[in-house]
Amino acid sequence: MRALVTALGVIAAAGGVASANEYELGMGMGVRRMGSASVDALSADDRHLSTAVGGAIALPGFELWGLGLEIDAGYEHAGVTGTTFQTIESDLSVHVIRVGARLRYAVSPRVSVYGRAGLDFHRARLELTDVSGSAVSLADDAHGGASSLGVGVDLGGRHRPGKRVTLGVRLSLDYTVGTGMTFDAQPAGGPGGANTIPVDAAQLGSVDISGWRAHIGAFARF
Amino acid sequence: MRKLLIISLFTLAACPLESEDRAPAWDRQRAVIGPIELKDRVAYVDTARDRAVIVDASAPRPAVRTARVGRNAVFAAPTPDRGMLAVLTRGEEAVLDGQIDQEPRLYLVDPTSTAAPLEYEIGSPFDRLAIAEDGSVAVAYFSSGGFDADTGVFRNPNELAIVDLRAPPGDDNPTLRTVRSFGAAPDGVVLSPPMAVMGAPDETAGPRVFAYVLAPNTLTVLDTANPGSREVSVRLDTAGALVRPREIAFAPATGTAYVRSDNARDVLALLMTWEEPTSDTDNDFQLAAAELGAGAGPADVAVYDDLSGRRFVLAAMPGTRQVAVIDGDTAAFVTVPTPDAVDRVLLFPSGPNAVPRVAVLAALGQRVPRVHMLSLEGIHDELVPVDLRTIALEEPVLDIVAVPGAESAMIVHDDARTVLGLLDVRIGSVAPLLGVGRLDTYDFDDQGRFLVGATRDAARVGFLELGNLHPSDLPLDGPPARVFALTGGAVYVDHGDPYGRATIVPEPGARRDESTVVSGFLLAGYLDEDF
Numbered sequence: 138m139r140a141l142v143t144a145l146g147v148i149a150a151a152g153g154v155a156s157a158n159e160y161e162l163g164m165g166m167g168v169r170r171m172g173s174a175s176v177d178a179l180s181a182d183d184r185h186l187s188t189a190v191g192g193a194i195a196l197p198g199f200e201l202w203g204l205g206l207e208i209d210a211g212y213e214h215a216g217v218t219g220t221t222f223q224t225i226e227s228d229l230s231v232h233v234i235r236v237g238a239r240l241r242y243a244v245s246p247r248v249s250v251y252g253r254a255g256l257d258f259h260r261a262r263l264e265l266t267d268v269s270g271s272a273v274s275l276a277d278d279a280h281g282g283a284s285s286l287g288v289g290v291d292l293g294g295r296h297r298p299g300k301r302v303t304l305g306v307r308l309s310l311d312y313t314v315g316t317g318m319t320f321d322a323q324p325a326g327g328p329g330g331a332n333t334i335p336v337d338a339a340q341l342g343s344v345d346i347s348g349w350r351a352h353i354g355a356f357a358r359f
Numbered sequence: 360m361r362k363l364l365i366i367s368l369f370t371l372a373a374c375p376l377e378s379e380d381r382a383p384a385w386d387r388q389r390a391v392i393g394p395i396e397l398k399d400r401v402a403y404v405d406t407a408r409d410r411a412v413i414v415d416a417s418a419p420r421p422a423v424r425t426a427r428v429g430r431n432a433v434f435a436a437p438t439p440d441r442g443m444l445a446v447l448t449r450g451e452e453a454v455l456d457g458q459i460d461q462e463p464r465l466y467l468v469d470p471t472s473t474a475a476p477l478e479y480e481i482g483s484p485f486d487r488l489a490i491a492e493d494g495s496v497a498v499a500y501f502s503s504g505g506f507d508a509d510t511g512v513f514r515n516p517n518e519l520a521i522v523d524l525r526a527p528p529g530d531d532n533p534t535l536r537t538v539r540s541f542g543a544a545p546d547g548v549v550l551s552p553p554m555a556v557m558g559a560p561d562e563t564a565g566p567r568v569f570a571y572v573l574a575p576n577t578l579t580v581l582d583t584a585n586p587g588s589r590e591v592s593v594r595l596d597t598a599g600a601l602v603r604p605r606e607i608a609f610a611p612a613t614g615t616a617y618v619r620s621d622n623a624r625d626v627l628a629l630l631m632t633w634e635e636p637t638s639d640t641d642n643d644f645q646l647a648a649a650e651l652g653a654g655a656g657p658a659d660v661a662v663y664d665d666l667s668g669r670r671f672v673l674a675a676m677p678g679t680r681q682v683a684v685i686d687g688d689t690a691a692f693v694t695v696p697t698p699d700a701v702d703r704v705l706l707f708p709s710g711p712n713a714v715p716r717v718a719v720l721a722a723l724g725q726r727v728p729r730v731h732m733l734s735l736e737g738i739h740d741e742l743v744p745v746d747l748r749t750i751a752l753e754e755p756v757l758d759i760v761a762v763p764g765a766e767s768a769m770i771v772h773d774d775a776r777t778v779l780g781l782l783d784v785r786i787g788s789v790a791p792l793l794g795v796g797r798l799d800t801y802d803f804d805d806q807g808r809f810l811v812g813a814t815r816d817a818a819r820v821g822f823l824e825l826g827n828l829h830p831s832d833l834p835l836d837g838p839p840a841r842v843f844a845l846t847g848g849a850v851y852v853d854h855g856d857p858y859g860r861a862t863i864v865p866e867p868g869a870r871r872d873e874s875t876v877v878s879g880f881l882l883a884g885y886l887d888e889d890f
Contacts, residue, residue: 174888174889175886175887177381177382177385177888177890178385178885178886178888179886181380181385181386183381221385222385222386222387222388222389222407223386223387223389225389225882265858265882267857267858269857271855271856271857272857272858272860273837273854273856273858273860273878275858275878275879275882320886322878322879322880322883323878323879324860324878332871333836333871333876334835334836334862334871334872334874334875334876335872335874335875335876336875336876336877336878337420337421337875337876337877337878339423339859339879339880339882339883340883340884341879341885341886342884342885342886342887342888343886343887344886
């Protein structure tokens with residue numbers, strides 16, 4: 138939730154310095170494929186649904202060889218669940234703040250394509266639970282960063298004089314390269330008070346969420 | 360053209376998102392073997408991740424290290440000195456993607472070293488292991504329930520693998536043998552300490568480890584130093600009744616093994632004497648069997664040497680309410696009538712170099728509220744009267760356990776193990792102890808200074824100083840499953856958590872803030888696992 142508020146704050150701040158009809162708000166969903174081996178420990182399927190909201194602002198003063206520049210920011214949530222060794226249930230919840238820049242080229246009045254480069258900031262929580270209930274559940278938080286490169290195509294949404302708001306559909310594909318997020322085997326209940334026996338948690342290892350991400354969404358420009 | 364562009368983009372987007380199957384190993388069934396007490400460490404084996412996990416409790420901050428073992432671990436045990444961990448694995452056949460072809464193996468893990476474990480290919484998917492007292496030899500064998508249909512079509516229950524642990528693995532190490540059978544499968548294997556062969560002319564026929572294979576009606580002896588030589592079978596059923604060998608006590612200096620069997624009237628003494636081998640597969644010893652006249656079915660035996668080095672065998676015969684003290688050299692014996700049907704014999708003081716002076720006798724089957732102390736000094740001297748004292752107790756005796764390194768024994772008085780007593784053998788006194796709950800797990804430290812115990816229902820571990828019987832305890836943050844008093848003084852409380860959870864108390868009497876909970880150590884490196 139904090140990440141969502143932050144994302145919206147970024148958009149709002151950007152809107153404050155831009156001219157009219159060049160704002161964008163969007164939402165959508167997609168599929169992430171975390172191709173690294175670390176995800177195998179959590180789930181049999183390395184594709185996972187994600188949902189996202191975000192916004193962007195075009196910089197009208199910038200135009201180079203017919204390309205427009207946009208700055209975007211957004212929030213995304215992806216979840217990974219699965220069962221390993223028939224007993225260990227995993228739940229990885231990843232919150233991502235994304236900022237980036239897009240270079241856009243209008244192919245036609247209704248279709249434009251863009252290339253995007255961005256930086257992601259991840260915060261994730263991993264929970265491991267025993268199916269039989271005979272283990273103390275483990276949970277830990279970790280964070281990391283990533284950079285991404287991608288391409289996309291927008292259908293519609295191009296600003297037309299006299300229309301305050303235009304709608305469009307976006308398809309995008311990008312590849313993220315991230316730093317691993319390292320988790321410890323902390324008891325899920327937390328330390329449990331000042332008088333508990335000090336806990337020395339083993340290191341579970343790191344989850345690398347690098348991989349492809351495809352997204353489909355709708356956006357509004359005004 | 361635009362439609363084509365859009366379709367192309369969709370296709371491009373879908374291609375890299377195709378999921379790749381993870382290795383089948385991630386879906387294996389997971390079981391944890393252990394905890395297994397080593398000297399100042401505790402070991403576990405994770406059967407799904409193919410690794411031994413060792414928690415080092417000797418350092419101020421507990422350390423966890425892992426060692427790779429083979430696929431499908433089925434059995435793990437410490438060496439008798441608790442210095443190494445032996446792990447038997449059944450291996451794997453590559454049927455599905457991600458599986459590998461791997462032979463059954465024995466791994467020897469040094470818990471103090473980061474070096475890879477020694478591994479021996481043992482040829483068959485055995486599920487039990489016996490290790491010699493000196494750690495020189497191990498024998499892998501099948502238990503009665505050890506046949507796994509996934510490991511083959513046939514199983515030969517009389518097959519053994521003899522592993523020379525002091526030699527590197529090779530074509531001739533281990534040696535696979537099938538012992539002679541008279542229709543029965545082995546119940547177990549007992550390895551002797553290095554035993555002398557009486558009359559051996561030189562060092563080449565010096566002390567060595569013999570394997571005693573216990574089977575219904577049959578006892579088979581193998582020379583592990585010459586694993587290719589013929590085995591010697593001893594039939595035990597000549598009287599007709601089914602005889603099951605249960606217990607063997609060794610006198611290594613005299614090359615003698617004393618065998619106690621169910622349904623046998625006497626203790627069987629097997630003496631090894633040297634004889635010239637006549638072929639490569641012939642043995643350089645022969646077995647001489649003698650029935651030591653216990654006169655009734657012995658329920659428990661104990662062996663000791665007196666001050667002059669003479670070997671005696673104590674046999675408790677509940678059927679005749681007697682204890683026989685048998686001279687191991689001459690087979691002469693003295694029988695001592697006992698008021699109860701004694702079925703447990705403990706010797707004090709105990710230890711490798713101790714000369715026992717007293718035998719504590721208990722009738723556990725009868726559940727009577729008394730134990731007896733038999734003085735062993737001069738027991739074979741006709742001029743010395745038998746000194747048998749009865750110690751009356753408040754409650755019946757259900758179990759009695761010697762305290763290591765001390766002349767005392769813990770007596771258990773009830774099924775719930777809440778009422779205990781500590782017998783001081785030097786004085787003959789019994790101090791009662793009351794527990795708050797069932798004593799589910801307990802251990803004594805090596806020096807016999809304290810008893811540590813716990814009940815699974817209460818999140819605390821209790822300590823009892825055996826010198827002054829002062830009790831103390833430490834509240835835990837979770838219920839205990841097993842406790843260990845480790846070498847070095849630390850107390851290890853395992854919480855029975857499949858992810859690994861243990862409380863390490865640096866010494867009895869330490870405070871909670873001086874202790875440490877080690878969390879999730881069985882999943883250490885879990886996310887970095889690469890099958």
